[in-house]
Amino acid sequence: MPNNFVDKLGNEVPNKANSHKGPDGKDVYDCIDVMGAVKAHGTEYERPNGRFKYRCNNGIEEVSEPRCNVNGKDYHIGDEIEGAYIRMVCQETGYKVLGCYYFNDKKDVVKMNPGTTAEDGDVVHHCDDNDGNIQYYAQPSGCTKLGKKYKEGEEFTANHLRYKCNKGVTNIEGCYIDEHRDLNVGQDIVDGKMVYRCYRLGPKVQYEEYACGYNGTPSCKPEPIPSTPDDIPSLGHGLKAPGFSSFGVVQTIGPEKFAGGTNTVKLDLNKLLMSSQGSH
Numbered sequence: 001m002p003n004n005f006v007d008k009l010g011n012e013v014p015n016k017a018n019s020h021k022g023p024d025g026k027d028v029y030d031c032i033d034v035m036g037a038v039k040a041h042g043t044e045y046e047r048p049n050g051r052f053k054y055r056c057n058n059g060i061e062e063v064s065e066p067r068c069n070v071n072g073k074d075y076h077i078g079d080e081i082e083g084a085y086i087r088m089v090c091q092e093t094g095y096k097v098l099g100c101y102y103f104n105d106k107k108d109v110v111k112m113n114p115g116t117t118a119e120d121g122d123v124v125h126h127c128d129d130n131d132g133n134i135q136y137y138a139q140p141s142g143c144t145k146l147g148k149k150y151k152e153g154e155e156f157t158a159n160h161l162r163y164k165c166n167k168g169v170t171n172i173e174g175c176y177i178d179e180h181r182d183l184n185v186g187q188d189i190v191d192g193k194m195v196y197r198c199y200r201l202g203p204k205v206q207y208e209e210y211a212c213g214y215n216g217t218p219s220c221k222p223e224p225i226p227s228t229p230d231d232i233p234s235l236g237h238g239l240k241a242p243g244f245s246s247f248g249v250v251q252t253i254g255p256e257k258f259a260g261g262t263n264t265v266k267l268d269l270n271k272l273l274m275s276s277q278g279s280h
Contacts, residue, residue, distance in 0.1 A: 002054065002061040003034045014059025029059025052092075068095060085136035087111060097257045100127035100136035112136075114257075122149070134257070140168035160207035174198055175207040183207070188222045199225045 004012045018030040018038050031039045039045055039056045044064055046053055055064040068075040068090035075081055075090040080098070082088075087098040100112040102125045112118055114129035119141055128135045143150045143165035150156055150165045155173070157163065162173045162182065175183040175198030183189065183198035185205055190196075190212070197208040212220035 002063060003032065004061050012060050016059060018059075031056035031059060031061045033061065082109065086134060097134050100125075100134065102136070102138065132257075143168060143170045145170065161205060172205045175205070177209070190220050190222070193220065195220060195222055197222055201225065 002012075005015050007013050014029045015032055016027075016029055018032065019027050020030075022028040022041075028041050030041050033039055033045065033054065034047060039054075039061075041056050041058050044053055044055045046069075052067055053064045055062050067077070068079070068081065070081055070083065077090055077092055079090045080087060081090060081095070082101055085100050085102060087101050088095045089098055097114075098111075099114050099116075101109050102112070102118075102120070104110050104120050110118065110120070110125075112125065112127035114127055114134055116127050118125045122141050123138050124141045125138050126136065128137075142152055142154075143163075145156070145158060145163070150163075150170075152165055152167070155162065155164045157176055160175050160177075162176055163170050164173050165171075172185075174185050174187075177183060177189070177196050181189075181196075183196060185198055185200055188195065188197045193211055193213045195208075195210055195212050195218070197206075199206060199208075211217050
């Protein structure tokens with residue numbers, strides 16, 4: 001909004017605090033911008049937020065060209081701005097956040113509204129609205145074990161360990177003796193002269209079976225497992241969890257979801273909270 005004086009009818013009037021004589025001898029009035037700086041009559045200038053251009057017209061500040069400026073690029077009112085997976089639109093009152101976007105496998109831009117998800121190939125894209133924070137992130141839509149894909153929520157077994165695919169991460173659920181008998185983590189079973197054990201040792205879950213009660217074999221009463229930090233494993237050998245492939249967030253203010261503060265609309269790695277994680 002221009003920084004002007006108004007009369008009792010609400011009409012804009014010149015600011016006469018900074019007057020001088022023009023070449024024709026008539027009074028000329030300069031302007032005072034919102035930062036308190038004097039701007040000479042006829043000059044164009046910007047405010048620190050870089051949203052609009054202003055012009056001083058004989059003591060009255062005018063908007064000469066409504067626009068937004070992001071990273072040195074000008075946008076007109078109504079133009080959509082895309083950066084760091086966040087979509088906004090340039091408006092006279094600021095930057096209104098519209099939602100998110102991502103690139104599909106053809107490098108086309110796919111737009112998303114807040115509170116929606118979209119599945120594209122092996123990736124699920126999220127555009128969340130968390131108490132005014134519009135967040136974008138992408139996660140794999142399944143898990144991979146030794147080159148084999150598993151769907152979200154699918155359970156599978158390998159090398160006496162039971163796995164479950166959960167939000168792109170392979171969690172170890174327990175162990176199994178054979179296709180008919182499962183073991184929970186921390187459970188021992190003694191069956192005749194055989195001991196079957198499923199236990200956590202540090203960050204790993206291990207399965208063990210051995211003969212017992214014979215000469216030269218261990219006792220059929222299993223020894224306690226040493227106490228270690230209870231780090232729940234999320235990956236078994238040969239498994240990978242890509243995690244977040246990308247992430248972006250912008251804070252918004254009010255029900256109209258305007259970007260809160262100019263730093264949140266610079267859309268670069270230094271000003272917008274972004275991170276990425278590679279495969280483990």
